[in-house]
Amino acid sequence: MLGLLWLVPAIPFAGALWLAVVGPRLRERAVAVIGTGSIAAATIVSLLIGAQFLSSPPASGAYTQTLWTWVGVGTFQPGIAFYLDALSLVMVVVVTFVSFLIHLYSTEFMHGDEGYSRFFAYMNLFVASMVTLLLADNLLLLYLGWEGVGLCSYLLIGFWYKDTVNGIAGQKAFIVTRAGDTAMAVGLYLLFHNLGTLRIQDLMQAAHDHWAVGSPLAVAAGLLLLGGAVGKSAQLPLQTWLPDAMAGPTPTSALIHAATMVTAGVYLIARTHVVYELAPAAQFAVAMVGILTLLMAGCSALTQWDIKRVLAYSTISQIGYMFLALGVGAWGAAIFHFMTHAFFKALLFLASGIVIEALHHEHNIFRMGGLRKELPVAFWTFLAGGCALAGLPLITAGFYSKDLILWSTANSPIGGALLWVGGLIGVLFTSLYTFRLIFLVFFGDVKTPVSHRPGMTMGGPVMVLAALAIIGGFVKGSFETLMTTALPPFHEAGLGVSELVSSTVAGVAFALGLVVAWYIWVLHPALADQAVEFSGGRLLHRFWFSDWGMDWLYDRLLVRPLVWAATINKNDVIDSIYDGIAAVTTTFYRAASLTETGKLRWHAAWIAGGTVVTLAIVMLL
Amino acid sequence: MRARPWMFTDFCREGKMIAAFYTASAVAIIATILMLTRVNAVHALLHLIVSLLAVAVILFDFGAPFAAALEVIIYAGAIMVLFVFVVMLLNLGEAAARAERALLKPSAWIGPSILTLILLAEFLWLLGHGVAPAVQVVSQGPVEVGMALFGPYMLGVELASMLLLAGLVAAYHLGTAKSPRSEATHASHS
Amino acid sequence: MLPIREGFIVAGILFTLGVVGVLVRRNLLFVLMSIEIMLNAAGLAFVIAGTRWGQPDGQVMFLFILAMAAAEVSVGLGLVLELYHQFKTLDTDAISRMKG
Numbered sequence: 001m002l003g004l005l006w007l008v009p010a011i012p013f014a015g016a017l018w019l020a021v022v023g024p025r026l027r028e029r030a031v032a033v034i035g036t037g038s039i040a041a042a043t044i045v046s047l048l049i050g051a052q053f054l055s056s057p058p059a060s061g062a063y064t065q066t067l068w069t070w071v072g073v074g075t076f077q078p079g080i081a082f083y084l085d086a087l088s089l090v091m092v093v094v095v096t097f098v099s100f101l102i103h104l105y106s107t108e109f110m111h112g113d114e115g116y117s118r119f120f121a122y123m124n125l126f127v128a129s130m131v132t133l134l135l136a137d138n139l140l141l142l143y144l145g146w147e148g149v150g151l152c153s154y155l156l157i158g159f160w161y162k163d164t165v166n167g168i169a170g171q172k173a174f175i176v177t178r179a180g181d182t183a184m185a186v187g188l189y190l191l192f193h194n195l196g197t198l199r200i201q202d203l204m205q206a207a208h209d210h211w212a213v214g215s216p217l218a219v220a221a222g223l224l225l226l227g228g229a230v231g232k233s234a235q236l237p238l239q240t241w242l243p244d245a246m247a248g249p250t251p252t253s254a255l256i257h258a259a260t261m262v263t264a265g266v267y268l269i270a271r272t273h274v275v276y277e278l279a280p281a282a283q284f285a286v287a288m289v290g291i292l293t294l295l296m297a298g299c300s301a302l303t304q305w306d307i308k309r310v311l312a313y314s315t316i317s318q319i320g321y322m323f324l325a326l327g328v329g330a331w332g333a334a335i336f337h338f339m340t341h342a343f344f345k346a347l348l349f350l351a352s353g354i355v356i357e358a359l360h361h362e363h364n365i366f367r368m369g370g371l372r373k374e375l376p377v378a379f380w381t382f383l384a385g386g387c388a389l390a391g392l393p394l395i396t397a398g399f400y401s402k403d404l405i406l407w408s409t410a411n412s413p414i415g416g417a418l419l420w421v422g423g424l425i426g427v428l429f430t431s432l433y434t435f436r437l438i439f440l441v442f443f444g445d446v447k448t449p450v451s452h453r454p455g456m457t458m459g460g461p462v463m464v465l466a467a468l469a470i471i472g473g474f475v476k477g478s479f480e481t482l483m484t485t486a487l488p489p490f491h492e493a494g495l496g497v498s499e500l501v502s503s504t505v506a507g508v509a510f511a512l513g514l515v516v517a518w519y520i521w522v523l524h525p526a527l528a529d530q531a532v533e534f535s536g537g538r539l540l541h542r543f544w545f546s547d548w549g550m551d552w553l554y555d556r557l558l559v560r561p562l563v564w565a566a567t568i569n570k571n572d573v574i575d576s577i578y579d580g581i582a583a584v585t586t587t588f589y590r591a592a593s594l595t596e597t598g599k600l601r602w603h604a605a606w607i608a609g610g611t612v613v614t615l616a617i618v619m620l621l
Numbered sequence: 622m623r624a625r626p627w628m629f630t631d632f633c634r635e636g637k638m639i640a641a642f643y644t645a646s647a648v649a650i651i652a653t654i655l656m657l658t659r660v661n662a663v664h665a666l667l668h669l670i671v672s673l674l675a676v677a678v679i680l681f682d683f684g685a686p687f688a689a690a691l692e693v694i695i696y697a698g699a700i701m702v703l704f705v706f707v708v709m710l711l712n713l714g715e716a717a718a719r720a721e722r723a724l725l726k727p728s729a730w731i732g733p734s735i736l737t738l739i740l741l742a743e744f745l746w747l748l749g750h751g752v753a754p755a756v757q758v759v760s761q762g763p764v765e766v767g768m769a770l771f772g773p774y775m776l777g778v779e780l781a782s783m784l785l786l787a788g789l790v791a792a793y794h795l796g797t798a799k800s801p802r803s804e805a806t807h808a809s810h811s
Numbered sequence: 812m813l814p815i816r817e818g819f820i821v822a823g824i825l826f827t828l829g830v831v832g833v834l835v836r837r838n839l840l841f842v843l844m845s846i847e848i849m850l851n852a853a854g855l856a857f858v859i860a861g862t863r864w865g866q867p868d869g870q871v872m873f874l875f876i877l878a879m880a881a882a883e884v885s886v887g888l889g890l891v892l893e894l895y896h897q898f899k900t901l902d903t904d905a906i907s908r909m910k911g
Binding site for chain 2: 813814815816817818819820821823824825826827828829830831832834835836837838840841843844845847848851854855858859861862863865866867868869870871873874875877878879880881882883884885886888889890891892893895901902
Binding site for chain 1: 732733736737739740743744746747
């Protein structure tokens with residue numbers, strides 16, 4: 001059964017290929033069957049593999065399948081090989097399953113779009129790339145999947161390419177993540193150069209054997225890989241692409257920019273955890289990136305008016321939690337939060353997609369309202385997802401995973417009180433912006449009439465995800481046990497805060513956010529506007545709205561100097577050398593071609609003249 | 622002949638040969654100049670034949686009877702017949718001669734004459750150095766030439782035969798390409 | 812005792828006369844005749860050189876030149892005919908399509 005592992009990336013890839021080649025000639029229903037069917041098949045295979053893996057785990061805790069050697073140059077022998085352990089198993093099952101639900105949802109959401117088959121081809125290719133990334137046995141294959149999802153992300157963000165803004169958003173995502181990818185590539189060179197292999201397991205073993213704790217090479221490798229991770233996972237300082245990435249179709253946002261792709265960075269760090277254990281400085285950097293990102297993104301989410309941008313910032317913030325968990329050594333907690341986040345964030349995006357489509361592609365939450373009765377399915381599922389996101393105690397999945405992260409932060413030798421408090425403030429912000437969103441969209445007066453109600457193919461996946469967002473957290477105990485087969489267990493130290501205390505404080509932060517949101521946006525709707533009336537408040541609002549001015553900063557710091565330099569060098573100084581050579585050559589060519597008169601006597605005269613000169617040289621020498 | 626001692630009859634014979642050389646040279650040069658200045662192609666051809674025959678005499682003088690015979694047979698015979706045929710085929714006539722006369726203006730002669738005079742001066746200067754002024758002629762008959770041709774120059778003979786074959790093919794092609802039928806087949810091939 | 816140097820001088824004069832013909836005449840037939848003169852002069856020079864050293868090699872070279880001249884004339888005259896068919900002239904300056 002485990003031998004079928006290769007089918008998990010192969011089936012979606014075949015689907016993508018099929019749709020890319022014959023897709024435009026197929027009817028919409030056939031495209032939907034192929035596109036969704038391939039993901040369904042991959043999901044079934046991955047679930048079967050998961051069942052097999054859990055019922056009779058391999059002796060070493062991992063299963064490796066080598067298909068063939070990709071490149072063979074000396075000791076550099078990366079293979080097309082897959083590696084399955086508890087970590088990649090969880091990721092693959094969640095990715096394929098959530099992807100399946102989103103594909104199912106898309107069959108209705110994208111109905112009537114002229115790029116219907118193109119959309120499904122991209123989505124299938126994305127899933128194939130993502131699964132390759134997750135199952136890769138070596139870092140080179142992982143990099144292939146990494147770039148594959150980057151490509152698909154670009155294609156899907158700019159899916160409606162006729163609108164220039166979407167194309168620019170796609171380019172931005174591609175270029176910004178490229179900065180991180182370059183760092184990661186350099187990191188791969190560094191690892192291969194120093195440890196002589198790219199197979200992840202050998203690499204981890206070699207790093208463990210050759211590098212002392214805190215050695216500069218380990219720190220450098222850790223920081224470079226972190227660079228790749230922050231690019232793909234939209235963390236500080238490369239998070240600016242994700243909010244703009246909302247230009248893509250909503251299922252794309254759900255699939256790529258919330259549930260799966262952006263967690264690739266989390267996966268990468270968890271996969272190479274040995275390097276970070278050897279480099280406490282790099283690991284601390286991971287934690288700092290996480291905490292800063294989650295706070296900044298939380299603030300920004302509070303000020304957005306576009307429903308998808310609110311969710312985008314919440315995604316950045318939640319991945320910040322995962323990074324925080326990785327940074328404090330709670331590897332299992334990070335993956336656990338990945339799983340619950342995949343459920344509730346996909347749910348939130350899909351539910352918001354229903355709302356957006358119901359209101360004629362209206363994204364502004366201030367023009368929504370009172371949808372509680374109009375769209376009950378969307379409301380209840382969105383509520384479930386929102387509660388999970390904000391961490392409603394005891395009954396939602398998000399509470400369990402986030403609580404685990406907060407408790408680990410408090411009790412980690414790397415973490416401590418400051419990070420813990422930061423995380424708690426993050427909970428407060430999460431609760432605030434989540435309920436602001438829910439209250440503005442679903443409560444109050446109806447501002448835009450509902451024109452379109454979702455069918456079962458859109459409602460069904462949303463309800464399944466809602467159920468998972470509620471019950472997904474109850475597997476916490478067995479999940480942690482499973483994770484210990486692939487990742488090192490969490491070492492408890494530090495503050496000694498008990499789980500009960502941590503949970504209680506988090507619950508209080510959640511409740512506080514809920515109450516404040518209720519007070520501001522339901523009881524006193526004018527209050528928020530009044531806060532912005534003050535010059536300081538307006539400034540803060542603008543600052544947060546523009547994502548702490550990061551885009552402005554990058555524009556001034558990088559884009560404009562580059563454009564300026566490009567303008568100066570419009571005529572290309574270096575090119576003028578080659579142009580000059582060409583011009584000289586052309587001149588000589590014209591001069592030489594003048595001698596070609598086509599007249600026989602003229603040519604004969606040249607020959608005679610040449611003979612005269614040659615003989616003269618013979619005579620004189 | 623090689624071993625024979627020097628005798629008076631030889632002196633007389635040599636004197637005749639030297640006289641023949643100078644006479645033939647003068648004839649060759651004058652005939653060539655006349656050929657160059659003719660406007661009628663047939664007249665020019667006749668002068669050319671005279672020039673070639675004079676050169677044949679010089680060749681014979683210099684102990685190359687075989688080459689002299691071939692000069693008469695092939696140059697003055699076969700090649701000139703080809704020229705005559707072509708001139709007859711073209712049927713140039715009086716109008717062509719008038720056109721030629723118009724082209725042969727004195728100004729057309731100046732540039733080439735200067736250039737070739739320099740060339741000739743260079744030839745003379747080069748020949749004036751390191752060349753034995755006179756030498757005893759030892760005749761090289763067909764036997765010696767044949768031994769050399771099919772001995773050390775075997776490869777050259779083969780190459781010459783290939784060249785003649787190529788010339789044959791090219792002449793055949795140029796001669797037949799004009800008929801409409803073959804042009805049609807050309808078109809269908811290409 | 813034949814005058815070798817004068818023999819060479821005659822060959823040189825004939826050769827340059829050929830060059831003059833090629834440069835001056837615009838009629839392709841005359842150009843071909845001039846080339847014959849040049850080839851002939853070169854052959855003469857070979858034969859004289861062979862005589863100078865008492866070797867048959869000069870005549871061998873003369874034979875090669877003869878063969879070449881025969882091939883050249885047959886192809887050249889074929890071209891003359893073709894040219895006259897196409898352009899109705901033998902003026903070499905009129906055929907300057909290979910102008911650069």
